[in-house]
Amino acid sequence: MENLTKILPTDDGYDEARIGFQLSHGHRPGLIVDAASIRDVREAVRHAAAHGHGVAVQNTGHGMPIGSDGGVLILTRRMDGVRIDPVARTARIEAGTRWGAVVEAAGEHGLAPLSGSTPHVGAVSYTLGGGIGLLARAYGFAADHLRSVEVVTADGALRTVRPGDDLFWALSGGRGAFGVATAIEVGLVPVAELFGGALYYDAGDVPEVLGTYLEWSRALPDAMTSSVALVPFPDVPGVPEPLRGRHAAHVRIAFTGPAEEGEELVAPLRALPRLVDTLRVLPYTDSATIHNDPPFPMAYHGSHAVLRDLTPTMIRDVLALIGPGSPDPAVMEIRHLGGALSVPADNPVGHRDAAYFFSMISQARLGPVHARFLDVLAPETVGVHLNFLYGENATERNVERAFSPADFARLRELKAVHDPDDLFRYTHRIRPARGQEQE
Structure with missing residues (x-):
């Protein structure tokens, strides 16, 4: 351990290293290892195992699952290489790489990864957690396009696993519960x-916009991936003038078919009065402008549900709870699922038959409001998605709800084989079916 870059609780930079993007939740480990190589990761894992410490892994810290208390936190942010093979149409992505770097590198060859909406999110953890991105209805989950994983397992060994290997299957949706993926x-x-691009609408038009979006989304080709968010924009510099201080609906469009067909498809949405309309043909390297997610760290709390269907009554009740004029306005988002997301794949990513994803995010800790939000959605809820479980909602019960019962049982059995002492427990926790279970 003497050659590793170590950060202790008494060191300068400890808080910056442990918190990451998510300011509401953070690890408080006894030791942080700022890894620069696979060797560093292996040494850190071996040290943790030898001393009975749990292991947490962090790149950007967007989807902080649970905090480690006294364990070892491995930072992968310095392992940020990406290599494109344009002939094979593949990318090798190191553990600390963010989507923006992959999008730019692939774009030089006219290719794109199954990236998310935000270029500053870590690509590896996103992919291993499933990944519902900008091209999701056209090409499926990011995990469906996984070819291999280089992973340091609980014994400190480095393995490269591919389709057909049980550990590969577990990692392709089980995220960090089985080892530290180094690439x-x-x-x-x-x-x-x-x-693609964005359509923004004023608060007074929100009920009509959401009703129109719901009906519009039911008959779309798979090439159209879309979502709609309701956002209370602050009245501060940096927010575009037409949106500043408004509670606006933000429809996001990503269509991989001909632009002429895209124009025809969005006509019902454009028939409504708009504040901003940025729809155009754009290079995939500019795709981050569709969602235009904030790039700076923030505190937030989230809840979500994956739905078999979504009804106008549910939308009405959610608007009354957190919409414009409500006592507790919050960000809400509806994502249209289906298409290639519904195609079976040899991985444990669950709920492929779902039609919609519905979430709310609040800066304040509005526990009762989040609970009522989930109650509204309960009649059509089939489960959750792993990548959207963070903070207080990343409970073991919710992790189980991200998978089918059979797949979760298999994940626990594989956990008992590859991590029987539950070393990788400061993550979306999956306990081993047999053997010692650490608290």
């Missing part, structure tokens, strides 16, 4: 540009 290889898709 992954993913397939890329031939998307150099798309028809």
